[in-house]
Amino acid sequence: MNLLEYVAKEILAREGVPVPQFGVASSPDEAFDVAVKLNKTPLVVKAQIAAGGRGKGRFADGYEGGVKICKTTEEVREVAAKMLGGILVTAQTGPVGQPVRKVIVTESVNIVEEIYLSLTYSYSEAAIWVMGSRLGGVEIERIALENPQAFVKKTFLLDQPLWDFQLREFGAQLGFKSKSLVDFSKILKSLLQAFIKHDATLCEINPLAIDRENRFWALDAKISIDDNSLFRHDGLSTYRFETVYDSQELEALSHGVNYVGLDGQIGCLVNGAGLAMATMDILDRFGGRPANFLDVGGGADQNQVEKAFRVLLSHPNLKVILINIFGGIMRCDLIAEAIVEATKKQPLHVPLVIRLEGTRVKEGKEILEKSSLQYVFAEDLEEAAKKAVNLVEK
């Protein structure tokens, strides 16, 4: 799960990273109130979306820039009015862009230099991979391509203590000296601690600015949290819906269904993530395109199957539904019953292909046959994929 900048900044500020004062607003009037409270100009208004490249982004209506400097509080209100409710398209959002529901209003920093600093996992080394560059800012992607030697890299092992000398070594490699080196090392330590404490998979500050008084400021912040750890981060779960923009994904999330929306026409309902991926692969092999990834899990019941159907059926491109169940822990008779009951409540407007295999498959088939459900049966996955693709073409 990706956190919006304002949540990431709240986390970083709590960990002791210097963050310029800011407030969050959902309406132009709220933005104005924040500006008045900050009592300082100029101020910066920043669109909150779960993607970078906002500074160089453009709104769907042509308005330029998701990061704007404002000279007056009145201008803050005007800029917020332009951004809120708009769709911001950046190099990272893809052409559809992302809707702006919140902005932050923050102090403007007199930037002398912009540093890039990021933490991610190195899975092969079971360590945190830290990357830094003195050439941070909005051109960082181009610099990474053209000038990779401008980056300093170092891994920090998770099961070892964090020694100050290691932090200073990294700062020194970036060319910091005396007080700047001490300040930078402290920030890096806070980031490493925040990363571990919040089960992050990414923590990026770009830019970490240096102002005229040689002070560091985190002007931007991006944090991704490992979804599997959310059970122990109660406070963060509330932000889960903020960065899901696909309406089917949002519905799936609210029903606890493991769903990723795609742009094909064959809706897939599968048990098990591995089987779901194999199903997508084999569809692709026969020239079909999945409309989604959907894993109902090992112990799906009628309620979950019903919810899964609801999400599938709302996909705008849907032409066929393919159910591929391999009953291991899951019993085929229970899933067959769930399909029959769920489709009674949610009438299907597209053909349905079913492949059932495994525990109590005979009983499952009987339930399907006795029901009034219209479906095409397939004995194996290959046959199921071919039939689904044929139905799309018909």
Ligand code: ADP
């Ligand atoms: P993005 O990475 O999405 O483009 P940033 O928050 O990094 O958004 O902002 C883009 C650029 O805007 C920064 O590189 C910085 O130059 C400038 N900027 C951002 N926040 C501030 C601020 N509070 N004060 C001054 N300049 C800022």
Ligand code: MG
């Ligand atoms: Mg940035």
